[in-house]
Amino acid sequence: xxxxxxxxxxxxxxxxxxxxxxxxxxxxxxxxxxxxxxxxxxxxxxxxxxxxxxxxxxxxxxxxxxxxxxxxxxxxxxxxxxxxxxxxxxxxxxxxxxxxxxxxxxxxxxxxxxxxxxxxxxxxxxxxxxxxxxxxxxxxx
Amino acid sequence: xxxxxxxxxxxxxxxxxxxxxxxxxxxxxxxxxxxxxxxxxxxxxxxxxxxxxxxxxxxxxxxxxxxxxxxxxxxxxxxxxxxxxxxxxxxxxxxxxxxxxxxxxxxxxxxxxxxxxxxxxxxxxxxxxxxxxxxxxxxxxxxxxxxxxxxxxxxxxxxxxxxxxxxxxxxxxxxxxxxxxxxxxxxxxxxxxxxxxxxxxxxxxxxxxxxxxxxxxxxxxxxxxxxxxxxxxxxxxxxxxxxxxxxxxxxxxxxxxxxxxxxxxxxxxxxxxxxxxxxxxxxxxxxxxxxxxxxxxxxxxxxxxxxxxxxxxxxxxxxxxxxxxxxxxxxxxxxxxxxxxxxxxxxxxxxxxxxxxxxxxxxxxxxxxxxxxxxxxxxxxxxxxxxxxxxxxxxxxxxxxxxxxxxxxxxxxxxxxxxxxxxxxxxxxxxxx
Ligand SMILES: [Zn+2]
Numbered sequence: 001x002x003x004x005x006x007x008x009x010x011x012x013x014x015x016x017x018x019x020x021x022x023x024x025x026x027x028x029x030x031x032x033x034x035x036x037x038x039x040x041x042x043x044x045x046x047x048x049x050x051x052x053x054x055x056x057x058x059x060x061x062x063x064x065x066x067x068x069x070x071x072x073x074x075x076x077x078x079x080x081x082x083x084x085x086x087x088x089x090x091x092x093x094x095x096x097x098x099x100x101x102x103x104x105x106x107x108x109x110x111x112x113x114x115x116x117x118x119x120x121x122x123x124x125x126x127x128x129x130x131x132x133x134x135x136x137x138x139x140x141x
Numbered sequence: 142x143x144x145x146x147x148x149x150x151x152x153x154x155x156x157x158x159x160x161x162x163x164x165x166x167x168x169x170x171x172x173x174x175x176x177x178x179x180x181x182x183x184x185x186x187x188x189x190x191x192x193x194x195x196x197x198x199x200x201x202x203x204x205x206x207x208x209x210x211x212x213x214x215x216x217x218x219x220x221x222x223x224x225x226x227x228x229x230x231x232x233x234x235x236x237x238x239x240x241x242x243x244x245x246x247x248x249x250x251x252x253x254x255x256x257x258x259x260x261x262x263x264x265x266x267x268x269x270x271x272x273x274x275x276x277x278x279x280x281x282x283x284x285x286x287x288x289x290x291x292x293x294x295x296x297x298x299x300x301x302x303x304x305x306x307x308x309x310x311x312x313x314x315x316x317x318x319x320x321x322x323x324x325x326x327x328x329x330x331x332x333x334x335x336x337x338x339x340x341x342x343x344x345x346x347x348x349x350x351x352x353x354x355x356x357x358x359x360x361x362x363x364x365x366x367x368x369x370x371x372x373x374x375x376x377x378x379x380x381x382x383x384x385x386x387x388x389x390x391x392x393x394x395x396x397x398x399x400x401x402x403x404x405x406x407x408x409x410x411x412x413x414x415x416x417x418x419x420x421x422x423x424x425x426x427x428x429x430x431x432x433x434x435x436x437x438x439x440x441x442x443x444x445x446x447x448x449x450x451x452x453x454x455x456x457x458x459x460x461x462x463x464x465x466x467x468x469x470x471x472x473x474x475x476x477x478x479x480x481x482x483x484x485x486x487x488x489x490x491x492x493x494x495x496x497x498x499x500x501x502x503x504x505x506x507x508x509x510x511x512x513x514x515x516x517x518x519x520x521x522x523x524x525x526x527x528x529x530x531x532x533x534x535x536x537x538x539x540x541x542x543x544x545x546x547x548x549x550x551x552x553x554x555x556x557x558x559x560x561x562x563x564x565x566x567x568x569x570x571x572x573x574x
Binding site: 009010016046063069 | 517518519522523524525526529530533551552553554555556557
């Protein structure tokens with residue numbers, strides 16, 4: 001199962017990112033992982049939150065452009081070589097990664113992947129024994 | 142109520158219109174000569190007396206008036222009636238530093254409102270309609286003009302004025318408004334907001350819109366028509382001549398019929414001031430034929446358009462003008478190139494962006510900088526940086542080929558550009574020239 005990431009457009013102005021985090025904090029939305037893609041002109045925030053619907057709705061109300069993006073999340077244990085093994089599976093399955101980021105849980109690390117064809121990637125990786133996490137599972141870590 | 146507000150005059154044979162114009166012009170020139178010292182002196186400088194103007198064929202002999210004359214004669218210099226006969230002023234911001242102040246007698250207002258009524262009926266309005274006027278009321282001519290026209294047609298009139306979009310939408314929905322009158326940018330904004338609220342064109346009771354006071358493109362028209370589920374009609378006017386209703390679109394949507402029993406139109410070469418033949422593009426010049434308080438003769442509008450007398454299948458015989466390419470007041474000269482905001486709007490809409498933008502021009506190290514702030518929309522957003530950049534590049538290329546010069550596009554958050562509740566703030570020119 002893929003997970004919904006919240007993607008947010010940020011205009012290039014001081015304080016925009018902080019304005020966004022403030023809105024989320026005010027509405028008790030918990031950000032589990034966040035990555036910022038930055039250019040000279042604008043930025044895109046990609047994040048995993050505990051309540052995607054609440055997060056996108058309140059951001060839209062505050063005049064942010066916020067959309068869902070399906071991403072795949074895999075759990076890896078906090079040991080040497082686990083990320084390497086995971087990525088090796090991607091290579092073997094011929095899955096191209098558009099971008100990735102991570103967050104650490106109490107025992108494990110979680111890798112978030114954006115790929116072109118999420119459904120296909122998920123199934124070829126599943127065939128290699130990799131199980132992607134569901135929205136509920138993410139919420140519990 | 143029929144297809145026309147005043148069929149007898151709106152569909153009169155051209156000879157009949159000419160006759161009216163000849164008679165009114167001779168009378169008007171005499172009225173101005175007798176009462177406006179400023180214009181009398183201009184005529185004297187050309188060795189003219191009212192006797193030299195025997196028909197509209199002599200019109201070209203008369204001196205032209207421009208915004209500069211309005212400024213020089215401000216405020217009372219062009220007034221042709223004693224103050225006891227004047228009942229109203231309307232005013233608009235001038236580009237020459239002084240506001241334009243126009244005066245009206247009761248009869249002037251009556252004629253102006255009749256012109257607006259013709260526009261409403263041409264848009265399909267009858268006394269069964271509910272007409273919401275969301276132009277600004279007050280000094281701006283938009284609200285008062287359409288309000289009066291709506292009364293004359295007998296529509297139930299909602300004097301909503303501009304602003305408070307939620308309340309606008311509440312009235313449209315609750316009172317089943319069928320006609321909306323406002324600026325095109327405000328119509329687009331209302332439409333966008335209704336769409337966000339989940340209202341479909343089928344649910345929106347409006348059937349027609351009368352939009353003017355701003356340059357707008359065909360693309361924007363189609364956009365508004367689609368979102369609101371209406372037919373959108375253009376209306377043209379200027380405070381100096383009366384206000385909205387100087388000309389208006391009929392159901393053919395192919396140019397605007399000029400109410401030429403009241404306003405005599407000419408096209409001149411803006412450089413030589415020579416009168417140009419029908420069908421040639423040039424600057425629009427108006428002579429008000431029966432204004433009492435503020436009768437401008439041969440007033441240069443700065444609007445660039447063409448006139449046509451080709452038969453219109455709506456049945457009206459009055460001459461039609463094309464949508465002005467942009468008021469030369471709106472035109473910017475950037476790096477020596479003429480830029481009309483309406484061109485930018487066309488490119489934005491063609492590329493999937495909303496027509497919400499702001500042009501920022503500055504001069505740094507003797508070179509003009511040209512930035513266009515464009516609002517990001519959910520449709521144009523993706524989580525892919527490269528994709529957003531390439532869409533932006535396509536937009537910049539489109540602008541370059543339309544305008545002939547390069548503009549820098551800045552993507553900004555939705556609703557951050559000064560919204561168009563009245564007239565949109567489209568241009569910020571920081572150059573100190
Ligand atoms: Zn027509």
